[in-house]
Amino acid sequence: MYYFIVNPKSSSGKGREIWDTLEHRLTSVKCDYRVLFTREKGHATRLAKYISTEKSPCVLVAVGGDGTANEVIYGIEDYSKVVFAYIPTGSSNDLARGLNLEKDPAKALEAILHPSSYHSLRIGVSTSEGERRNFAVSSGIGYDAAICHEALNSPIKDFLNKLKLGKLTYTGIALRQLLLLKASPMDIILDGEKKLHYPKVYFTAAMNLKYEGGGFMFCPEADSSDEWLDIIVVEKMSKLKVLMALPTAYYGKHTHFKGIHIFRCRRMSVRTDRSLAVHTDGESFGCRDSLDISLEAIPLKVITG
Numbered sequence: 001m002y003y004f005i006v007n008p009k010s011s012s013g014k015g016r017e018i019w020d021t022l023e024h025r026l027t028s029v030k031c032d033y034r035v036l037f038t039r040e041k042g043h044a045t046r047l048a049k050y051i052s053t054e055k056s057p058c059v060l061v062a063v064g065g066d067g068t069a070n071e072v073i074y075g076i077e078d079y080s081k082v083v084f085a086y087i088p089t090g091s092s093n094d095l096a097r098g099l100n101l102e103k104d105p106a107k108a109l110e111a112i113l114h115p116s117s118y119h120s121l122r123i124g125v126s127t128s129e130g131e132r133r134n135f136a137v138s139s140g141i142g143y144d145a146a147i148c149h150e151a152l153n154s155p156i157k158d159f160l161n162k163l164k165l166g167k168l169t170y171t172g173i174a175l176r177q178l179l180l181l182k183a184s185p186m187d188i189i190l191d192g193e194k195k196l197h198y199p200k201v202y203f204t205a206a207m208n209l210k211y212e213g214g215g216f217m218f219c220p221e222a223d224s225s226d227e228w229l230d231i232i233v234v235e236k237m238s239k240l241k242v243l244m245a246l247p248t249a250y251y252g253k254h255t256h257f258k259g260i261h262i263f264r265c266r267r268m269s270v271r272t273d274r275s276l277a278v279h280t281d282g283e284s285f286g287c288r289d290s291l292d293i294s295l296e297a298i299p300l301k302v303i304t305g
């Protein structure tokens, strides 16, 4: 049985239109399915929790942007009871890009109805002050999260999505946030052993997949099926240099810049002297001065083709 959790408001309202086309196909092939529409932030998590506990085993399909996929995964209580699938209808598409999923919704649906390949996706966990969030793509603190926080409430995103230029939202906001950006001291501990102190950090992100922010390949070696988190720390650069490094990150060539560090670990703790924006898969996890990141022990089975 297929359960579809659809965010009709994804990609500034286009999610509903895309779903109507997909549903036409589902009814024509007489597929056994149920659809549930999200009504507000956090609703996809509640729906996924209900389906994965009451209706499993099943295929649980998130239809929306990275935020909807994140909320659905966060709601799955027991990864061994569901197969997860994803139809991207958002603007940043980092989950689909990172897992090499079909980006065209109609083709993605065909792959889900006739699956031939699966991926064991290790899910990341961010915790802070007793709260936790899961992530499939990445979780970051500082500049990258400040961009996400602004994008979540941006009228520019709606406007550019309507012009099919949604990806530009993040570029525009990234430039604005760069002007406002203040570097912060950060203490970073990797696997409880390696202690790092950087006096002027712009951001630190734990990457489960290669891309975040709509295609920035921040950690070119990240592999979500392994037991490692790939970490990027960007520190002690002039803003002009950050501006020069950012476009090269689309191709993963930024790692040669002095001040950009890449690490691998199973656990990371970050401490700062003031609260900074935090994101999980581009969704806000508030502002925090402490953040602990690790990976779930059991992988989630994902249809990839």
Ligand SMILES: Nc1ncnc2c1ncn2[C@@H]1O[C@H](COP(=O)(O)OP(=O)(O)OP(=O)(O)O)[C@@H](O)[C@H]1O
Pocket: 007, 008, 009, 010, 011, 012, 038, 039, 040, 041, 042, 043, 064, 065, 066, 067, 068, 069, 071, 089, 090, 091, 092, 093, 094, 282, 283
């Ligand atoms: N019915 C709804 N009305 C308003 N917001 C919703 C609704 N359903 C879900 N949301 C929220 O919409 C936000 C954005 O969703 P999502 O990420 O799926 O789409 P997107 O922003 O278009 O895509 P992307 O993240 O790839 O840019 C999420 O925070 C989600 O919780």
